[in-house]
Amino acid sequence: xxxxxxxxxxxxxxxxxxxxxxxxxxxxxxxxxxxxxxxxxxxxxxxxxxxxxxxxxxxxxxxxxxxxxxxxxxxxxxxxxxxxxxxxxxxxxxxxxxxxxxxxxxxxxxxxxxxxxxxxxxxxxxxxxxxxxxxxxxxxxxxxxxxxxxxxxxxxxxxxxxxxxxxxxxxxxxxxxxxxxxxxxxxxxxxxxxxxxxxxxxxxxxxxxxxxxxxxxxxxxxxxxxxxxxxxxxxxxxxxxxxxxxxxxxxxxxxxxxxxxxxxxxxxxxxxxxxxxxxxxxxxxxxxxxxxxxx
Amino acid sequence: xxxxxxxxxxxxxxxxxxxxxxxxxxxxxxxxxxxxxxxxxxxxxxxxxxxxxxxxxxxxxxxxxxxxxxxxxxxxxxxxxxxxxxxxxxxxxxxxxxxxxxxxxxxxxxxxxxxxxxxxxxxxxxxxxxxxxxxxxxxxxxxxxxxxxxxxxxxxxxxxxxxxxxxxxxxxxxxxxxxxxxxxxxxxxxxxxxxxxxxxxxxxxxxxxxxxxxxxxxxxxxxxxxxxxxxxxxxxxxxxxxxxxxxxxxxxxxxxxxxxxxxxxxxxxxxxxxxxxxxxxxxxxxxxxxxxxxx
Amino acid sequence: xxxxxxxxxxxxxxxxxxxxxxxxxxxxxxxxxxxxxxxxxxxxxxxxxxxxxxxxxxxxxxxxxxxxxxxxxxxxxxxxxxxxxxxxxxxxxxxxxxxxxxxxxxxxxxxxxxxxxxxxxxxxxxxxxxxxxxxxxxxxxxxxxxxxxxxxxxxxxxxxxxxxxxxxxxxxxxxxxxxxxxxxxxxxxxxxxxxxxxxxxxxxxxxxxxxxxxxxxxxxxxxxxxxxxxxxxxxxxxxxxxxxxxxxxxxxxxxxxxxxxxxxxxxxxxxxxxxxxxxxxxxxxx
Numbered sequence: 001x002x003x004x005x006x007x008x009x010x011x012x013x014x015x016x017x018x019x020x021x022x023x024x025x026x027x028x029x030x031x032x033x034x035x036x037x038x039x040x041x042x043x044x045x046x047x048x049x050x051x052x053x054x055x056x057x058x059x060x061x062x063x064x065x066x067x068x069x070x071x072x073x074x075x076x077x078x079x080x081x082x083x084x085x086x087x088x089x090x091x092x093x094x095x096x097x098x099x100x101x102x103x104x105x106x107x108x109x110x111x112x113x114x115x116x117x118x119x120x121x122x123x124x125x126x127x128x129x130x131x132x133x134x135x136x137x138x139x140x141x142x143x144x145x146x147x148x149x150x151x152x153x154x155x156x157x158x159x160x161x162x163x164x165x166x167x168x169x170x171x172x173x174x175x176x177x178x179x180x181x182x183x184x185x186x187x188x189x190x191x192x193x194x195x196x197x198x199x200x201x202x203x204x205x206x207x208x209x210x211x212x213x214x215x216x217x218x219x220x221x222x223x224x225x226x227x228x229x230x231x232x233x234x235x236x237x238x239x240x241x242x243x244x245x246x247x248x249x250x251x252x253x254x255x256x257x258x259x260x261x262x263x264x265x266x267x268x269x270x271x272x273x274x275x276x277x278x279x280x281x282x283x284x285x286x287x288x289x290x291x292x293x294x295x
Numbered sequence: 296x297x298x299x300x301x302x303x304x305x306x307x308x309x310x311x312x313x314x315x316x317x318x319x320x321x322x323x324x325x326x327x328x329x330x331x332x333x334x335x336x337x338x339x340x341x342x343x344x345x346x347x348x349x350x351x352x353x354x355x356x357x358x359x360x361x362x363x364x365x366x367x368x369x370x371x372x373x374x375x376x377x378x379x380x381x382x383x384x385x386x387x388x389x390x391x392x393x394x395x396x397x398x399x400x401x402x403x404x405x406x407x408x409x410x411x412x413x414x415x416x417x418x419x420x421x422x423x424x425x426x427x428x429x430x431x432x433x434x435x436x437x438x439x440x441x442x443x444x445x446x447x448x449x450x451x452x453x454x455x456x457x458x459x460x461x462x463x464x465x466x467x468x469x470x471x472x473x474x475x476x477x478x479x480x481x482x483x484x485x486x487x488x489x490x491x492x493x494x495x496x497x498x499x500x501x502x503x504x505x506x507x508x509x510x511x512x513x514x515x516x517x518x519x520x521x522x523x524x525x526x527x528x529x530x531x532x533x534x535x536x537x538x539x540x541x542x543x544x545x546x547x548x549x550x551x552x553x554x555x556x557x558x559x560x561x562x563x564x565x566x567x568x569x570x571x572x573x574x575x576x577x578x579x580x581x582x583x584x585x586x587x588x589x590x
Numbered sequence: 591x592x593x594x595x596x597x598x599x600x601x602x603x604x605x606x607x608x609x610x611x612x613x614x615x616x617x618x619x620x621x622x623x624x625x626x627x628x629x630x631x632x633x634x635x636x637x638x639x640x641x642x643x644x645x646x647x648x649x650x651x652x653x654x655x656x657x658x659x660x661x662x663x664x665x666x667x668x669x670x671x672x673x674x675x676x677x678x679x680x681x682x683x684x685x686x687x688x689x690x691x692x693x694x695x696x697x698x699x700x701x702x703x704x705x706x707x708x709x710x711x712x713x714x715x716x717x718x719x720x721x722x723x724x725x726x727x728x729x730x731x732x733x734x735x736x737x738x739x740x741x742x743x744x745x746x747x748x749x750x751x752x753x754x755x756x757x758x759x760x761x762x763x764x765x766x767x768x769x770x771x772x773x774x775x776x777x778x779x780x781x782x783x784x785x786x787x788x789x790x791x792x793x794x795x796x797x798x799x800x801x802x803x804x805x806x807x808x809x810x811x812x813x814x815x816x817x818x819x820x821x822x823x824x825x826x827x828x829x830x831x832x833x834x835x836x837x838x839x840x841x842x843x844x845x846x847x848x849x850x851x852x853x854x855x856x857x858x859x860x861x862x863x864x865x866x867x868x869x870x871x872x873x874x875x876x
Contacts, residue, residue: 186695193653194709194763195682197675204708208699337778338749452641481640481805486849508778511851535855552783554808556835556850563812565787566780 020288027284030219033277040090041097048087049073053242056082061260079249079263080256088244089266095245096274099156099229100222103163108218110164111171112210118172119179120202129176133169141166142235145228149237156239159232163225171217178213182206212289216282223278230271246271297368298325299469299502300349305362306585307344307353307526317582318344320526321362326470331496331503333517333534335510335549341526342506346472349504351383367469385415388463388501390473390492394455398447405443408462415466430461433498434491453484457491464495471496472504477512489516510553514538522546525578544570595631595767595799596652600624601661601671603647621647623823624661627801629816631766634793634800636810636831638846639820646690648820649771649803653687654678665767683713686765690772692752696744702726702755703740709762729758733788750781754788761796769801774809786812807846811835819843 020027040047050073060082063070070077076086118129145162152158182188183206191201226246232238233247246267253264307319318341326332336342347353349364349371364371366387371379391397399407408430409423418426424443431439434457447455456476463471473492477485493516496503505517513520514534521531522543530543541547551564602625604618621644629635639645650656652663654670663671670681689695696705703726710716710725727737733754744752753773760768770789774782790813793800804810810817810831817834819827819842827840838844 186689186691187697189650189655190687190689190695190759192655193682193685193687194712194759195679196708196712197679200712205697205700209697211699337780482807482849483640483845486851489851509851510779510853514853514855515851538853538855549779550853552779553853554783554786554806554812555852556808556811556847557852558811560790560812563783563786565783571780 023284023288025284026280027288030277030280030282030284033273034219034281037093037274037277038097041094044087044090044094048084048090049075050084050087052083052088052091052244054083058082061256061263063260064262076266077260077262079252079260085249085263085266088249089246089270092244092246092249092267093270093274095156095239095243096226096229099160099163100225100278103160103167103225103228104218104221106160106164107167107221108171108214111168111173112175112214114168115172115175116179116202116206119176119183120198122180126176129172133172137169142231145232145237146235149232154237154239156243156245159229159238162232162237163228166228167221167224170221171214174213174217175210178210179206182209212286215289216286219278219282219285223275223282226271226274226278297328298365299328299330299367300324300326300504301363301365302345302349303363303365305345305348305364306360307341307348308358308360309354310356310358315358317578318357318526319348320578320581320585322523322526322528323362324521324528324531326502326504328469329496329500329502330519331493331505331517333513333520334504334506334523335508335513335520336523337508339525340523342523343474344526345523346389346474346504346506350387350389350472351379385466386468387470387472388466388468390456390460390463390471390476392475392478394452394459395447397459398455400447402446403443404445404447404450404458408443408458408465411462412465426465430465431458433464433495434458434461436461453480453488456480456484456488460488460491460495464499464501467499468501470502470504472506474506475508478507478509485512492516510538510549522549524574527578527581529574545574593630594628595666596627596629596801597664598625598627598652599662599664600626601648601651601663602659603644603651603656604659618659621823622651625818625820625823625825627818627825627828629767629799629801631799632793632797633815634802634813636814636817637801637803637820638805638807638810638817640805640846642822643820644823645803645805645820646771649687649769649801652769652801653685655687683709683763684766686760686763686768688756688760688768688770688773690775692749692756693744695756696752696759698744700743701740702730702742702744702747705744705755706730706740706759706762709759713763715763725762729762730755732761732792733758734784749777750784753777753781753785757785757788757792761792764796765798767799767801769803771803772805775805782809789813807835807850819846 056078059071059074059078060080062074062078064077065072065075074084074086076089078084079088114129118126141162144166145158148161148165149158152161188201188205191205196204229238229245230247230250233245233251238245238247249267250264253260253267257264302325303323304321305319305323306317306321308315308317322341322345324332324334334342334345344353344357348359349366351371353359359372366382374382398404405424405427408427409420412418412423412426413420427443428439431442436442436454436457442450442454450458460476476492477488480488489512492503505513507513517534519532520534520537522529522537522545524545530537530541530546537546538550541550548566548570552566554563601622602620603622604620607617607619625648627635637645637648647656651658654663654673658671661671662669665681665685668681670678703723706726706729707716707722716722716725723740726740730737730739735751735754735758739747739751744755747755756773774785777785786809789800792798802810802813814831816829817831818825819834819840821842827834827838827843834843835847838847
């Protein structure tokens, strides 16, 4: 055979590396930030200097350790109830990660399922799902969340529910569009000629091609989830009281922002870094996974 | 007759992933004034690259490592960029392969032709549109004024190709480079387009470098032909001579591998892999020699 | 028992033209019009037409990717035109298709070995995991590809190799009947010749019956026993290859044949009086 083969690595690991290399600096930076987030969330109980809900009214509103008046035991200072900002920040990371993962996964599940069905079957089913999405997206999200909270009660469950209820449409639309594109491709037709049932085509031929897209969306959705928690904290829907969340810390810190700006600044910084991290990761993953054929 | 285009010993390499791939290895050809020369080769032979090198449209990662390109006696490669661009725009034109992607989809056909005419011939807007209508009539488009107002997607593929041909000849170029203009066309449409090109050539007195992989097309429209493989010129001469009495084994093999409507099935013989291999090893041997330098 | 493996009777296909009105029933656009074909077992029928002739649609009808609007398709004596997907399933193994663009007809995310053996898995013909690699290797060998390509992805192959892989996949279920849709268009002359000769060899070796769709009459001559010429969805001429090429009856056939540029140069060819350049001022027919 004289056909020239475009040389490429055969083994699994080197192929992975090439793919990852395609992701570029975004993938690495995003991956680093997200990994840091997950590590902090995982090891918070071991690393945090204080119990996040332990109050010490004598050490209230201490500035960060490097500023005048700060103490080493409170590295990032303390809030109005004497709770360690650093510790709360870390425990809030746990909440953030939990909310992000659960909410993003559930939204993805519902959205992907509906998107696949709409894309696959077309016709009335597609019309129905599309109209549902259109109407759904017309509702103001915050309003929807407030209604939910009124029914479920304020707290993290409410936050997660709000995210899922609003953002499943994001997944559904994209998956529906991509499914329809895939079905036009000849390999979907080839699968039919080979005798695969519709379900088999969906599962075996189309889903593998949707994976890069879904992974990217998931990463982005997690960033959105964190932001939503912050927003809902302002509306009083997120959990109040002792449980540490970044949104909660920002809301509390806002009241004494002139006296102790760091109480608000650090959670804001954390949110920014987390969201940037997820977005970069999503972008990098898209670049790394998607252009299988593009060179 | 002096040659309007003289390419001499052209070496072009492309940089990909840190390695340099030679795409033209000392290719030389000449096109006389008013002559139609066919540039024949299979995919990857470098024929498009040669055309692009003359037009100054090489990709960003391509490097001209040696040789000269002379147009109307002037060295194109030694010219300053603005001067070269001026020369290229007016005196050398291109008929590209894919009419769909060569026309701006969001501008009307008339506007696109007029813009070009005004730029090169300094016509007023109205004069340019008049001339555009004349050009369309020249390429046998019915109702040229109506077509001027249409968008590219509103006319057929054959008509789009005619528009591009009209644009190519509009400024009376000395040389037209046709890059596989009929490859994507039906055989009946191809015939009309070839007739058109020949008619316009006679009327405007232009020379044509006709790039194609189809030996039948070369036989129909090119007085002389050059056979390219792996960036090297293997054979050239008068079309009738080369096709009737090919000297190089590759040319002979190509002819034997071309299915013919007028010959029985058994006559088809594939190109022997050994021949291709030997051609490639010869090409790589020359590469090594070039790197090592002259003895 | 039929000697004719595939027969179509007044096969037609139309789809609704997009209509701007909500209330009027959309006009139907006929793409295939009352086509009658009969393909004897073991023979190759060439389906020739230009763009818009309906040949691709006809090809898809023959493998039942589309359902005919009217008319019938009999495969080995069995009417398949109106069967449901479930009823078609057992027959699918016997009717296969090779697609034009192997870039899009091979799933880019699946390795070649998986693509080739999936049909076997689906139809329950693979006993053990081990078998998978063996069968994939055998298929690759059948089409002249090195067995090392089992673990490759489609984008790592050249165009000719991809096309061969497409052929291998179509052969996996050992079909009786194959529709090849423009499988050598866009290939180099040398690659094209290899593929055509491969098909010829496979056809004899495996006793295949084929419908070969192409816009290129020269290619059809190499491979086909009979030819059907399609224009605007209708068969305008139909007969054995030798007759069609030597004495074409229909004006469109003659037009197609005369338009093919042969790699020959006749004396005096560049005179303006040359028949190729006798310009009919037809205007913008294209």
